[in-house]
Amino acid sequence: MCYKQNLQLHNEYGATPKLRAAQEPKQRKNKKPIALMSFQLVKFQPLLFFKENLLLLLHYSHIHLRISTTNKDFARNVTKSAHAIRMNVEKLYDTIIVGSGPAGFTAAIYTSRAKLKTIVVAGTQWGGQLMLTTEVENFPGFKEGILGPDLMDNMWKQAKRFGAEMIFEDATAVDFSSKPFKVTVGSKVFEGKSVIIATGASAKWLGLESEKRLRGKGVSVCATCDAAFFKDKKVTVVGGGDTAMEEALALSKFAREVKVIHRRDTLRASEILQERVFNDPKIEFIWNSTVQEILGKDRVEGVRLRKVDSNEEFELACDAVFIAIGWKPETEIFKGQIETDQAGYIVAKDTTKTNVEGVFVAGDAQDYRYRQAVTAAGAGCMAALDVEKYLEEA
Numbered sequence: 001m002c003y004k005q006n007l008q009l010h011n012e013y014g015a016t017p018k019l020r021a022a023q024e025p026k027q028r029k030n031k032k033p034i035a036l037m038s039f040q041l042v043k044f045q046p047l048l049f050f051k052e053n054l055l056l057l058l059h060y061s062h063i064h065l066r067i068s069t070t071n072k073d074f075a076r077n078v079t080k081s082a083h084a085i086r087m088n089v090e091k092l093y094d095t096i097i098v099g100s101g102p103a104g105f106t107a108a109i110y111t112s113r114a115k116l117k118t119i120v121v122a123g124t125q126w127g128g129q130l131m132l133t134t135e136v137e138n139f140p141g142f143k144e145g146i147l148g149p150d151l152m153d154n155m156w157k158q159a160k161r162f163g164a165e166m167i168f169e170d171a172t173a174v175d176f177s178s179k180p181f182k183v184t185v186g187s188k189v190f191e192g193k194s195v196i197i198a199t200g201a202s203a204k205w206l207g208l209e210s211e212k213r214l215r216g217k218g219v220s221v222c223a224t225c226d227a228a229f230f231k232d233k234k235v236t237v238v239g240g241g242d243t244a245m246e247e248a249l250a251l252s253k254f255a256r257e258v259k260v261i262h263r264r265d266t267l268r269a270s271e272i273l274q275e276r277v278f279n280d281p282k283i284e285f286i287w288n289s290t291v292q293e294i295l296g297k298d299r300v301e302g303v304r305l306r307k308v309d310s311n312e313e314f315e316l317a318c319d320a321v322f323i324a325i326g327w328k329p330e331t332e333i334f335k336g337q338i339e340t341d342q343a344g345y346i347v348a349k350d351t352t353k354t355n356v357e358g359v360f361v362a363g364d365a366q367d368y369r370y371r372q373a374v375t376a377a378g379a380g381c382m383a384a385l386d387v388e389k390y391l392e393e394a
């Protein structure tokens with residue numbers, strides 16, 4: 001007996017992939033059984049079915065398989081395998097947003113609300129830098145302030161409400177060399193007509209256990225964000241570059257005294273910033289010293305320092321420690337695909353556009369100057385609007 005079935009696995013751009021049993025009119029006429037599969041070629045995976053008539057056609061970026069068989073089990077197996085392969089090739093999205101801080105989630109709110117098919121590759125550490133803090137007092141709309149994790153949870157739910165899909169895994173690779181763009185997440189490949197990079201940046205930390213334990217309890221990496229909490233208090237800043245000097249100057253507007261702890265006897269900071277800190281009566285320096293431990297059980301109470309030359313240790317009482325030893329943009333996976341500057345920040349032209357048409361950037365992955373939740377969210381909004389315009393014109 002002849003097994004009569006046509007099977008089609010369809011995954012063309014814009015079409016919803018579905019597995020369906022259907023008879024091709026031509027085949028029906030010839031009464032010839034056939035399994036027909038079409039799926040996009042992302043990476044070639046050999047099929048181990050050579051028993052019967054197998055025709056493999058490659059054209060454009062699609063593989064078409066045409067199998068005529070009288071063997072019911074064989075047809076079933078082919079279908080299963082093709083389905084398994086398809087599982088690696090995900091749907092085509094209008095936009096793929098990589099990163100899930102204020103920039104990524106704001107972009108997702110805008111694109112999904114504009115009915116663009118959106119997926120956020122949120123990462124395993126989703127929510128971004130605000131997940132590391134407690135009170136956020138300068139994000140507009142929350143007159144009493146809001147906890148960082150609560151703010152990010154709200155943003156996530158807001159984007160989800162408009163239909164944005166999320167995957168809580170890290171993007172491991174991207175391919176911007178042809179369209180649609182590809183974003184790999186482990187074994188899955190997502191395709192997007194456009195991409196928004198919103199992977200943010202990470203502060204460099206000293207790597208002390210006590211520093212981790214007291215984050216948000218007096219340990220900070222952002223004076224613009226947290227200086228106001230330390231009015232008339234004693235604070236320390238760790239570092240000797242531009243960032244540390246800017247943090248010290250921002251803190252001196254609030255704190256009673258600011259002590260800058262630096263492991264060398266000279267600063268790396270620019271001349272102009274050095275001049276400003278040396279002229280500020282509230283700012284003092286502790287040279288040639290490193291932080292060994294941040295003291296305090298539930299809140300910062302001081303630091304234990306060690307002299308670099310003599311190894312002598314001593315303690316210093318303070319209410320806060322601002323770590324200002326640098327930032328690292330999270331842009332490793334984009335290297336070679338997109339223009340970055342020497343420090344690894346993605347170069348944006350004309351607000352959110354990158355050098356690859358259809359790929360946009362928002363937030364701290366590009367912005368080393370403002371580094372604020374509200375500016376990242378604003379940039380996310382701009383990137384989403386730029387995506388909308390780009391797709392309309394494409």
Ligand SMILES: Cc1cc2nc3c(=O)[nH]c(=O)nc-3n(C[C@H](O)[C@H](O)[C@H](O)COP(=O)(O)OP(=O)(O)OC[C@H]3O[C@@H](n4cnc5c(N)ncnc54)[C@H](O)[C@@H]3O)c2cc1C
Pocket residue numbers: 098099100101102103104121122123124125126127128129130132133135136137138139169170171172198199200201202203220221222225226330333362363364365370371372373374376377
């Ligand atoms: C401790 C602390 C306190 C702060 N307090 C304030 C404050 O009070 N007010 C304020 O305005 N700003 C504050 N900031 C700054 C603010 O958090 C940042 O400017 C803002 O979060 C930047 O947003 P972003 O979306 O660009 O990136 P981020 O918040 O850095 O988010 C990027 C996200 O992308 C993810 N990601 C990275 N790589 C990948 C990948 N390959 N695949 C998938 N996902 C990836 C990351 O894990 C992260 O979740 C603070 C920052 C810190 C560290």
